[in-house]
Amino acid sequence: xxxxxxxxxxxxxxxxxxxxxxxxxxxxxxxxxxxxxxxxxxxxxxxxxxxxxxxxxxxxxxxxxxxxxxxxxxxxxxxxxxxxxxxxxxxxxxxxxxxxxxxxxxxxxxxxxxxxxxxxxxxxxxxxxxxxxxxxxxxxxxxxxxxxxxxxxxxxxxxxxxxxxxxxxxxxxxxxxxxxxxxxxxxxxxxxxxxxxxxxxxxxxxxxxxxxxxxxxxxxxxxxxxxxxxxxxxxxxxxxxxxxxxxxxxxxxxxxxxxxxxxxxxxxxxxxxxxxxxxxxxxxxxxxxxxxxxxxxxxxxxxxxxxxxxxxxxxxxxxxxxxxxxxxxxxxxxxxxxxxxxxxxxxxxxxxxxxxxxxxxxxxxxxxxxxxxxxxxxxxxxxxxxxxxxxxxxxxxxxxxxxxxxxxxxxxxxxxxxxxxxxxxxxxxxxxxxxxxxxxxxxxxxxxxxxxxxxxxxxxxxxxxxxxxxxxxxxxxxxxxxxxxxxxxxxxxxxxxxxxxxxxxxxxxxxxxxxxxxxxxxxxxxxxxxxxxxxxxxxxxxxxxxxxxxxxxxxxx
Amino acid sequence: xxxxxxxxxxxxxxxxxxxxxxxxxxxxxxxxxxxxxxxxxxxxxxxxxxxxxxxxxxxxxxxxxxxxxxxxxxxxxxxxxxxxxxxxxxxxxxxxxxxxxxxxxxxxxxxxxxxxxxxxxxxxxxxxxxxxxxxxxxxxxxxxxxxxxxxxxxxxxxxxxxxxxxxxxxxxxxxxxxxxxxxxxxxxxxxxxxxxxxxxxxxxxxxxxxxxxxxxxxxxxxxxxxxxxxxxxxxxxxxxxxxxxxxxxxxxxxxxxxxxxxxxxxxxxxxxxxxxxxxxxxxxxxxxxxxxxxxxxxxxxxxxxxxxxxxxxxxxxxxxxxxxxxxxxxx
Numbered sequence: 001x002x003x004x005x006x007x008x009x010x011x012x013x014x015x016x017x018x019x020x021x022x023x024x025x026x027x028x029x030x031x032x033x034x035x036x037x038x039x040x041x042x043x044x045x046x047x048x049x050x051x052x053x054x055x056x057x058x059x060x061x062x063x064x065x066x067x068x069x070x071x072x073x074x075x076x077x078x079x080x081x082x083x084x085x086x087x088x089x090x091x092x093x094x095x096x097x098x099x100x101x102x103x104x105x106x107x108x109x110x111x112x113x114x115x116x117x118x119x120x121x122x123x124x125x126x127x128x129x130x131x132x133x134x135x136x137x138x139x140x141x142x143x144x145x146x147x148x149x150x151x152x153x154x155x156x157x158x159x160x161x162x163x164x165x166x167x168x169x170x171x172x173x174x175x176x177x178x179x180x181x182x183x184x185x186x187x188x189x190x191x192x193x194x195x196x197x198x199x200x201x202x203x204x205x206x207x208x209x210x211x212x213x214x215x216x217x218x219x220x221x222x223x224x225x226x227x228x229x230x231x232x233x234x235x236x237x238x239x240x241x242x243x244x245x246x247x248x249x250x251x252x253x254x255x256x257x258x259x260x261x262x263x264x265x266x267x268x269x270x271x272x273x274x275x276x277x278x279x280x281x282x283x284x285x286x287x288x289x290x291x292x293x294x295x296x297x298x299x300x301x302x303x304x305x306x307x308x309x310x311x312x313x314x315x316x317x318x319x320x321x322x323x324x325x326x327x328x329x330x331x332x333x334x335x336x337x338x339x340x341x342x343x344x345x346x347x348x349x350x351x352x353x354x355x356x357x358x359x360x361x362x363x364x365x366x367x368x369x370x371x372x373x374x375x376x377x378x379x380x381x382x383x384x385x386x387x388x389x390x391x392x393x394x395x396x397x398x399x400x401x402x403x404x405x406x407x408x409x410x411x412x413x414x415x416x417x418x419x420x421x422x423x424x425x426x427x428x429x430x431x432x433x434x435x436x437x438x439x440x441x442x443x444x445x446x447x448x449x450x451x452x453x454x455x456x457x458x459x460x461x462x463x464x465x466x467x468x469x470x471x472x473x474x475x476x477x478x479x480x481x482x483x484x485x486x487x488x489x490x491x492x493x494x495x496x497x498x499x500x501x502x503x504x505x506x507x508x509x510x511x512x513x514x515x516x517x518x519x520x521x522x523x524x525x526x527x528x529x530x531x532x533x534x535x536x537x538x539x540x541x542x543x544x545x546x547x548x549x550x551x552x553x554x555x556x557x
Numbered sequence: 558x559x560x561x562x563x564x565x566x567x568x569x570x571x572x573x574x575x576x577x578x579x580x581x582x583x584x585x586x587x588x589x590x591x592x593x594x595x596x597x598x599x600x601x602x603x604x605x606x607x608x609x610x611x612x613x614x615x616x617x618x619x620x621x622x623x624x625x626x627x628x629x630x631x632x633x634x635x636x637x638x639x640x641x642x643x644x645x646x647x648x649x650x651x652x653x654x655x656x657x658x659x660x661x662x663x664x665x666x667x668x669x670x671x672x673x674x675x676x677x678x679x680x681x682x683x684x685x686x687x688x689x690x691x692x693x694x695x696x697x698x699x700x701x702x703x704x705x706x707x708x709x710x711x712x713x714x715x716x717x718x719x720x721x722x723x724x725x726x727x728x729x730x731x732x733x734x735x736x737x738x739x740x741x742x743x744x745x746x747x748x749x750x751x752x753x754x755x756x757x758x759x760x761x762x763x764x765x766x767x768x769x770x771x772x773x774x775x776x777x778x779x780x781x782x783x784x785x786x787x788x789x790x791x792x793x794x795x796x797x798x799x800x801x802x803x804x805x806x807x808x809x810x811x812x813x814x815x816x817x818x819x820x821x822x823x824x825x826x827x828x829x830x831x832x833x834x835x836x837x838x839x840x841x842x843x844x845x846x847x848x849x850x851x852x853x854x855x856x857x858x859x860x861x862x863x864x865x866x867x868x869x870x871x872x873x874x875x876x877x878x879x880x881x882x883x884x885x886x887x888x
Contacts, residue, residue: 077761150758156735157718157760162862244736250719251734285625286634290645315721315756316732317739320671324664331656338652339645345615346644350635352625363616370612374605381659383590383666384598387728390721390756454582454598456575456725458756461764465752467575509628545628 019423019501019520034121035523039128040106041421044414046128047095047103048490050135054090055483057083062445062479065472069463077462081148082163084460088151089168093175094135096402097264099410100271101217102127102182105210107421109186111514111521112204114195114530119188127181130174137171140164150460152261153228155242155253159235166235169228176221179267183217186210195513197532201292204512204536208295209274212302216263216270220306224260227253251316258309266305268402270298272369272409273340276362279416280344282510283359284351287537290343297336304333314385323382330380337373341366357431358508361412364439368404372397375450393453399446411438411489418493419503423520425550430492437485444478504551511539515552573752573769576726587751587772588727589744590669595728597662604655670729673742677710678703684713684720684733685866687762688806689753696785697871699804701753701770703745704778710742716866721757724770732757745772761819762809789875798883801876810865813887820865821858827885832859846881 020037030038060083064071075083106124110117118124141147144164149157158165190211194203203211230241231253240246242253273294281288288294310318310326344366353359375397379385388394419425448471453459457468464472506515517526543552578585582602586592625632680693680701691701691711703709713722715733723730724743731741755766773781792800802808810819821831827846832838834857839845848855850872853865872880 077764081758081761081763148760154719154758157758160718161760244734249736251737284623284634285632286637287639289637290640293640293645314667315730317734317737320668323667327663327667328660331660334656335649335653339649341612342648345612345619348616348619348623350637351619351623352632352634353620353623354625354628355620363620366616367613370609374609377601377605377656377659378598381597381601381663381666383594383663383670384601385663386667386670386730387594387598387725389730390723451582455578456584456752456754458723458754458764460758463572463764465572465575541633544631547629 018522019518020523021423021520023523032125034117034125036106036110036117036121036124037421037521039124040103040108042128043098043106043131044103044421046131046135047099050090050094051099051486054087054095055486057087057090059479059483061087062476064462065464066476068466068469078148080462081150081460082146085147085150085168086142089138089147089172091402092151092264092268093172094138096268096406096410097175097179098131098182099268099406100275100413101186101210101213101267102131102178104275104410104413104417105186105206105271106182108417108514109189109207109210110193111420111517111525112207112512113189113193113198114513114526114532115189115193116524116526118185119192120185123181124185127178127185130181131178134171134173134175134178137167137174141167141171152257153231153253154257155231155234155248155250156244158231159243166232169231173225173228173232176225179217180221183214183221186214187218190214195530195532201295202532202535203295205277205288205291205294205298206271206274209270209272209277209298212298213267213270215299216267216302216305220260220263220267223256224264227256227260230256251313251318254313254316255309258312259306262309262312263302263305265398265401266301268406270301272365272406273298275409275413275416276344276365278510278512279358279362279412280347281537282416282508282540283354283356283362284348285354285509285540286347286351287535287540288343289346289349290339291535291537293336294340294343297340300336301333304329308333311380311385314382315389327380327382330376334373334377334380341370341373354508355432356415356428356508357426357435358412358416360432360435360439361408361415364435365405365408365412368400368408368439368442371447372400372404375400388453390459391453392449392457392459395459396446396449396453399442399449404442404446408438408442411435414493416508417514418496419507420514420519420521422497423501423503424496424499425503425507426496427492430488434485434488434492437488438482439485441478441480441482441485445475445482446478448472448474448478504546504549506543506552507550509540509543509545509552511543512536572765572767573750576749576751584725584751585747586726586728587745587747587749588724588729589746590666591726591728593669594666597659597666600662601659670741673710673740674708677708677742680709680711682711682713682722682733683716683871684722684755684766685716685806686718686759686864687755687766687809689722689755689766689768690805690871691768694782696782698785699806700768702778702781703770703772704775705745705748705772707775708742708744710740713739713741718759719757720755720759720766723754723756724751725754726751727770730756745770748772748774748777765809792879794875794879794882795886796883797876797879798881798886801872801880802883805868805871807880817861820861823884823887825888827887833857834859834863843881843885846884847877850877850880 020035064075064080141164147165147168148163233239234241240248242248242250277294308326308330310322311330314323452471503519505518513530542555544555546553576585583595680691683690691698713733715735720733727743729741729743731739750769750771753768812818812822813824815822815824827841830838830840851869854863857863
């Protein structure tokens, strides 16, 4: 009998005693834990709380845009500018960047490697504590007169505005350290803690994706840290770096900012690729198509991602030659991304496809990410970008990728690993319904914005031409539908936590290592160190569904 | 009287109207390059739509055809190869060829947009929070007036933060960067008025920092120049001031109804005694108004931020007199 490992399933049935959730009690046992799963759970709930806050600002923005000019009573243009700044900064720095790596990754990565924990558990805890500190500074900015610079902090506006830019920028600076710590930890963990028999090309694709992400986190984040520090120095001491009135150069800030923030969009999307690569084979009951290509393309995207920042600046006055090089490299990234999509689709060919919630999110991802990806083509073409730059077309494009791609994959992964992390099955019917509402809501919100943009609607506008009202209202309706979808999702997941542990060890019939320990896992993850003898998506034929425990067990020989 | 004048001028204050366009996804094509950019946009749109719909159809077809009945049935997937070199090379090379074509066309268009024809009519534009000022042929105006079928180079500067000059109907855009000049060019192909927007976020009234480009026939352009000259020469000072206040964006910070905005209201301002941030008080007279226009940082009214830009060199004596007289008229 060829199972993936030589370890026997500890217990395929729901664990009742002594797992990582109940082996210690009390607030301090959580706040000072060194257990990667508990740190991951704390990250998860912190990220979800930030998502609710960032989402509230998104709904305020959309409600304000229901009509041109003032709409909500009391919401001035200044407040609107603060809303979109907070929405962007919270969603980028507090939600999407830590969402998949720090929350899901922390819970799952060591389990997928059959390890007891990450390489540096104390550094891992510190990463979370530093994250909380950074989040506090962001919230401090909110209290002291929220920044109104946009999440991009472009100078010289950000050195002149009277709002609390310094706490927000300092918050992002501190959050960067948290991101670096997590990345460093994952790189070492993946190099040193793989189990016996797990060669690089036997690693699950989620691990490959986290590895590529970690490389970007470690290499790019210091640049934004230094840039934001220079901004703070300029604002505080009047030392001219970016402000031309002091002898600085505002375009330099744009270069520095995008040198980090373009790679950062890959910090946001590459982990999503990893999640999708896990879900599709498991729910198609078939090994993934083109494993090596998907694995290596994540690394290729991570490296090329460093060389394209200038495509945010085709209208900034940078030289034609620079723009040309940035445009060409941008197109190069499109190729591996396109091939990944084709590989995911091919994996489904002749599979046996199960449509539970995680797979619905994966299919939604394929749909919206393809739209998000191809609309990037318009923006990579320099002459067309000159028209579309800084319009709602760009807003729609990156929301299709970040919201439609990263958040959809995050929700898919959350439902996929929920039984493992919390030992309970969520309500499947409700899960499917909320996935559908989220999918419809996000298309209704962001598709009209493509049309708004190409027709002439600039971004970050409080007031707009009357002719755009209809499309804006469509988008606003979509946003509220999306909000309802998220509330349903939250209700479906959180209400399962009231139940007794009822999740089997392997509800989806997956063959990666995290499914070979109990749900939820014991404190030390595995009773004996697992050994790997085949690829991460091999051996589905050796598992069969056991109705009694509602999960998969090895086929009896 | 001044209030009435403001009301007849307020038609100027209405936002520009989006001109009717024969294209659903794009504004009208009103410049020489807009056709070529829309052509490329449409090529990408078609190819990308085909790819997207293909992906969605393949996905939907596979879900329907290979859908599993239930978990209990324990169906096994058919064995297929786990990679296929020919297929993988095909779907790498085909997108590569397509993207190379996109890149080359985009590059050509960009070079065209960035190569300024030598014999262009030059316009200087100054961007400041939150208005545009266009200067050429000896006139300054808040709207850009140009003749049709003429190459125009717009030289852009900013006095404060980043802005971006965007004329959607001409498909061109360029950032206004403080501390350096940037430029763009266009050749309008049809007469009419087309909106201008600020596309780079610049603070409170970013979304109201609009203007419009008025494309005249050659004859109308000459007539416009003559009329501008006459207006400057023959308009009574109060009316000239009211017009300038509108055009130069004074009303984004100063009200004429007594309510304070970013700066003090002009209503009842003249002749009143006010206190200043340096602790002094002053009765506002003509000289103080002139000083505040030309060197606004010299004296800052208590309770207001020192945020007014200078208009020194942008207004001639007659125009400053007009503004002073207009403010005096607001009792």
